[in-house]
Amino acid sequence: MSEHSTYVPGSAVEKWLDDRLPIIRFSKEHLMDFPTPKNLNYWWTFGAILVMCLGIQIVTGIILAMHYTPNIAMAFDSVEHIRRDVNGGRVIQAVHAVGASAFFAALYIHIFRGLFFGSYKAPREILWILGVVIFILVMATAFMGYVLPWGQMSFWGATVITNIFSAIPLVGNSIMELLRGGFAVGNPTLNRFFSLHYLLPFIVAAVVALHIWALHVPGNNNPIGVEVKDSRDTLPFHPYYTMKDALGMVVFLIPFAWFVFFAPDILGHPDNYIQANSQVTPTHIVPEWYLLPFYTILRAIDFNVLFIDSKLGGVIAMGGSMLCLLVVPWLDTARVRSGSFRPLFKWFYALFVLNFIGLTYMGAQDPSVPLNNILGKVFVAYYFIYFLVILPVLSRIETPKPLPTSISESVLGKAHA
Template sequence: MSFPWANEYKPANGLTQWLDEKLPLPRFVYNAVGAGYPVPRNLNYMWNFGVLAGFCLVLQIVTGVILAMHYAANAGVAFDSVEHIMRDVNWGWMLRYAHANGASAFFVVVYLHIFRGFFYSSYKAPREMIWLLGVVIFLLMMATAFMGYVLPWGQMSFWGAKVITGLFGAIPVVGEPLQVWLLGGYAPDNAALNRFFSLHFLLPFVIAGVIILHIWALHIPGSSNPTGVEVKSESDTVPFHPYYTAKDGFGLGVFLLIYCAVLFFAPNALGHPDNYIPANPLSTPAHIVPEWYFWPFYAILRAFTYDFFFIPAKLMGVLAMFGAILVWFFLPWLDTSPVRSGHYRPLFRKFFWFGLIPTMAVLFYCGGAPAAEPYVMLSQLASLYYFAHFLIILPIVSSIEKPEPLPFSITEAVLGKDESAVLNANPAAA
């Protein structure tokens, strides 16, 4: 969105003026994340997670590139090369733990970013493209994380690759040839490890490219805000810098404190001990489980235990697992409420806090639990509600609920309903 009151970039000296004429990179940065980009004045700390996700991506790329210098993508020595990094490379243990825990941190902030979008309906017009690109980023993250989990070539790496790629075998007719094509053979081995390493190295840069499109799409309509009310005047905004760079800086400091506490005091807390055992195709682990950030979708996959007419249970589980994410693409059209923010949607708020959030908590728990009762039954009930929430409850609620009154403007939401205060901050409303 073009704001007529946005600060204009003015080169400070001859060098910056010459650079602005030849390669206007400072102007681009100034308009994108500087004082030239007005932002709603009422953003809370839930809007920090986009910046934190960007930081996590940079962290993953930097640590990943350095680790790749010492890693060997060969089934015979991959496990030993990771041990070499941990024991012999200077600061290798920290780089490896930073990369492994950085993946978990990346998913934490992205999950919070997504659920903030759910609550504040960030997917609604005119921001549909921002949301759609965000879902694409999440899918790319999952693919990248899965391939990265295979690289240490421990027991969980090998059997995780075997189980997940085996899902493609459930697709009729083309499933098994597709699985062989993905692995480069009939089981995970050198060919699969090389392919996964190459794609794991490449995809973060693809994610970075989609993030650029994501931010570009964001700058067209401007940022959303907790009220869901669009910007009406200059008083509704503040420059991104220094106001939100300071706020994001504080959020980043809190994030780094938590991240470093995990990195230095509990680096293996989120991993699986079986992955410190070299991969053995002849020894199946007692409990095959993916990384924690895949657990809700793994629970949905395992929720289907019976064939449905001519559709095998395995195929239904695969379709449901992918459908659990693909349904997010349709949220801009499933939620037809004219009000965005959950703060002003009482019925929607109840289903969000007492329906969707507990359901996701159950799916997370059951995805990491053994494939036995009562976890299978809980997964089935939670999966049923998950799809019902998006495909049935959300469209019905958005059409029947009576929203609460919205503030006239962002300024009113910040300063309250005191008329004189609002008029002083927004003389145009007088």
């Protein structure tokens, strides 16, 4: 996708800067004139929406950190202080809390778009792997942020999740104690989580920069999955896609703003508005909605397998669910990228999306109810079957529909190609 630069400095100052730090040249080549497939639809705007969400989270997080007190005796009250006494604090805190959910909603859409259109296939494997790394880092950041308000769900969620590390042979207890800063969740835990929650978004931003760099090497994938043939297949990123992305961001911000101003607490668990009490265990410990699919996978393994006990089995299953995402470029070896031309794949993919929604729902249900327990196991089984069995088998047996010869043909029709 790289081409010779067409940038010509427009003034003596620009030329002076270009000879020393060619930042304007870089912006023009990679942010404005970058050749982008002409057939990208609105599913592709979620990359820009995610960059916007990350910026919102970092800015609001820095402001909240100025008023937050990472001490178990004061953390809960300091959050209430932000909401009630800090100028604009209620809105800033709401934007940060709702922003976490908005971030994950956009992130899941971005991932599922990539899974359908084959954005993980060669030569974009590194791009995909960096995306999964961002996903894992964002989940870790969100979990640590959920602990900071120091409500009942914060405390008991931290207790449950840090406790799972103790299942790892040999080093498990050491990792758990390192995370907690002791034998139980307490003040050192809160300090560690606050420090990491503040630090990790900047690491995420650095990996996002790598992700965008990895995108600009092979260029964008597109809905038909056919590589760019020549300049007729592309448009400059600006103004065509900057305007499209801007519209996508504005539309995304409308429900975002509704939640912030009219229902900022609707996605939170009621028990988290009760101060943490180590002597009172909630009847049902539930993480935030965006962590529920993997929470279902973690607790679905409630049986021993040979020498692996159920606790370690749950940790292996949850780790394996992430590993499946990382190695999907090598599990799906079909030559056709886009799911639009794969008739069998479409059905299994649709079932996978519904299955993932089922995993999310079951994560919030009581696993002691037999039906919930069985359904959870069924959803977890299909998650792994999809990656480990269905994708490799479909790659060998499926006959895809004929592909257009070029992007221009798919956009303009054969007569104009």
